[in-house]
Amino acid sequence: MCGIVGYIGDKEVLPILIDGLKRLEYRGYDSAGVAILGEDLKVVKTQGRIKALEERLKDEDLKGNLGVGHTRWATHGAPNNVNAHPHYSESKNIVVVHNGIIENYLELKKMLVKEGHDFRSETDTEVIAYLIEEFYEGDLLEAVKKAYEMLEGSYAIAVMSKDQKDCFVVVRKDSPLIVGLGKGENFIASDIPAILTYTREIIILENGDIVKITKDDVSVWDANGNSVKRPVQQVQWNVEDAKKGGFKHFMLKEIFDEPTVIKEAMRGRIKNGSFEIPELEQISVDYLKNIRQIFFVACGTAYHAGVVGKYLAEKYLKLPVQVEVASEFRYRDPMIDGRTLLFVISQSGETTDTLAALRLGKKKGAKTIGIVNVVGSSVAREVDNVVYVHAGPEIAVASTKAYVAQVEVVALVLLYFAKKLGLLSVENEKALVSEFFALPEKAQAILDRSNEIAEFASTTKTIEETFYIGRNLDYALSLEGALKLKEISYVHAEGYPAGELKHGPLALVTPQSLIIAIDTYAPLRKKTLSNIKEVKARQGRVLAIATKGYSEIEEVADKTFYVPQTIDDLSPVISVIPLQLIAYYIAESRGLDIDKPRNLAKSVTVE
Numbered sequence: 001m002c003g004i005v006g007y008i009g010d011k012e013v014l015p016i017l018i019d020g021l022k023r024l025e026y027r028g029y030d031s032a033g034v035a036i037l038g039e040d041l042k043v044v045k046t047q048g049r050i051k052a053l054e055e056r057l058k059d060e061d062l063k064g065n066l067g068v069g070h071t072r073w074a075t076h077g078a079p080n081n082v083n084a085h086p087h088y089s090e091s092k093n094i095v096v097v098h099n100g101i102i103e104n105y106l107e108l109k110k111m112l113v114k115e116g117h118d119f120r121s122e123t124d125t126e127v128i129a130y131l132i133e134e135f136y137e138g139d140l141l142e143a144v145k146k147a148y149e150m151l152e153g154s155y156a157i158a159v160m161s162k163d164q165k166d167c168f169v170v171v172r173k174d175s176p177l178i179v180g181l182g183k184g185e186n187f188i189a190s191d192i193p194a195i196l197t198y199t200r201e202i203i204i205l206e207n208g209d210i211v212k213i214t215k216d217d218v219s220v221w222d223a224n225g226n227s228v229k230r231p232v233q234q235v236q237w238n239v240e241d242a243k244k245g246g247f248k249h250f251m252l253k254e255i256f257d258e259p260t261v262i263k264e265a266m267r268g269r270i271k272n273g274s275f276e277i278p279e280l281e282q283i284s285v286d287y288l289k290n291i292r293q294i295f296f297v298a299c300g301t302a303y304h305a306g307v308v309g310k311y312l313a314e315k316y317l318k319l320p321v322q323v324e325v326a327s328e329f330r331y332r333d334p335m336i337d338g339r340t341l342l343f344v345i346s347q348s349g350e351t352t353d354t355l356a357a358l359r360l361g362k363k364k365g366a367k368t369i370g371i372v373n374v375v376g377s378s379v380a381r382e383v384d385n386v387v388y389v390h391a392g393p394e395i396a397v398a399s400t401k402a403y404v405a406q407v408e409v410v411a412l413v414l415l416y417f418a419k420k421l422g423l424l425s426v427e428n429e430k431a432l433v434s435e436f437f438a439l440p441e442k443a444q445a446i447l448d449r450s451n452e453i454a455e456f457a458s459t460t461k462t463i464e465e466t467f468y469i470g471r472n473l474d475y476a477l478s479l480e481g482a483l484k485l486k487e488i489s490y491v492h493a494e495g496y497p498a499g500e501l502k503h504g505p506l507a508l509v510t511p512q513s514l515i516i517a518i519d520t521y522a523p524l525r526k527k528t529l530s531n532i533k534e535v536k537a538r539q540g541r542v543l544a545i546a547t548k549g550y551s552e553i554e555e556v557a558d559k560t561f562y563v564p565q566t567i568d569d570l571s572p573v574i575s576v577i578p579l580q581l582i583a584y585y586i587a588e589s590r591g592l593d594i595d596k597p598r599n600l601a602k603s604v605t606v607e
């Protein structure tokens, strides 16, 4: 996720770009840059936040009335000065800013290198600029249209040409982009807050739209090349609301981002109906056959993603698997050797304990794979192989969308290894692949019913403590559900194996207890149902999260929230959503500071 802003009109463009970029910084902040077309087409960019860019601009005299700016969240290539956007074409006549991923950029890059072109950066973006230049014959729009036909993936781009001082061209495919309308001036942006100071009239572009923007005109062509008119909308939000996409908190916005996050996490990882992880291609079958044990090491929510990994790895790879909290692992003497595969999971990639655990594992000879969100972070740099989850920046302290992406990517990696080892039948792979593709829609279906959860949460004011119970993967989810609730609502919550409740915690169950029973794992459904009955016999209040169609549960639970049917092993990706929502709405009904809960920090860089 990156931020794009652009302007064409009569005003000096630089202050407009800087102001817009500051408002988009929540979308990415590892580097930033601007391109301005004045006498010349000039790019200034730098690693770091917008402040660093402003410092850098003090030495420049950038004047012009047409320009684009970019704040980056790295996906391809480390966050540094060279990989920062905007990117020039080879001759420096074309400039591109880009948000999203070009899936076939390696193929395109190889083709262009073969033709004798020299690249400067490691990004997928540069390929776009070079490709447009290849097609450019004096008409920027036509060149962009031709390049667009060759680009696969999800992206929004804005393009300027040194020879066309009266326009820029933008494309929107799966990544957001809006056009802001002014009088004798027009704007583009990844998101509304960037331009809200200047205009409230916007056009939300559709997927596949290509748009030519001059100061007096906005012309749109749809994915089929037809000239179309898109409706103009009036924005009612204030700037602060707009940053959160109109949601009250970043946490809620991030939960609602999850259908897109699920799509992004699998992008390029399922090819021709088969699991492929390009980042792990060089791991050989011989190496995989030689592995004797697997570890998942992480902290907090990432640790809970590891618990899901344990269940899946045992099932699909038939190996002993351990999942460890990094702060414990690092001070033990774990039995690790060269035949150990160590997965390290981290959203930030900077968690001190996780980094120390990674270093210990490496020292003992394990091969390490990082499942990481922040590109170029310490964990990403130090592991042998990194697979990014592409969840985009997570602002709320409580991790939500990163968990969804972590669980999904862990599953994709394990299924890819199982396939390589001949442990995944063709029919099984086919069924799993088609279910992966169905997940975004199923996640959306859950979000569309978030009001049911909000209503239930408003009835929980007297609850003093909460138990989350489940079996197998539902148990893994119960741990995450409980963590979410306690960190933002300050209600005591515990995740417990459903079958273990009667070995102690049942003594605590009273009418003031809320029991959230997760019962989506079909093979153990009936067993969990019996545990719910045990709770009901002690007057505990039960909210059940169950698979659609399992109506028996309604006779026992006080309230049932149904999640769509999916393959059991993929259920955590979507079944966590009602748990995140319940935590959110309970905290909201108590009027708490949801995005910045007391005593907690987003990135834990201390022991």
Ligand code: M6R
Pocket (backbone or CB within 6 Å): 299, 300, 301, 302, 303, 345, 346, 347, 348, 349, 350, 351, 354, 397, 398, 399, 400, 487, 600, 601, 602, 603, 604
């Ligand atoms: O950045 P990391 O994934 O390494 O962070 C790990 C934990 O600190 C993090 O998941 C924490 O538990 C969150 N506050 C959970 O919502």
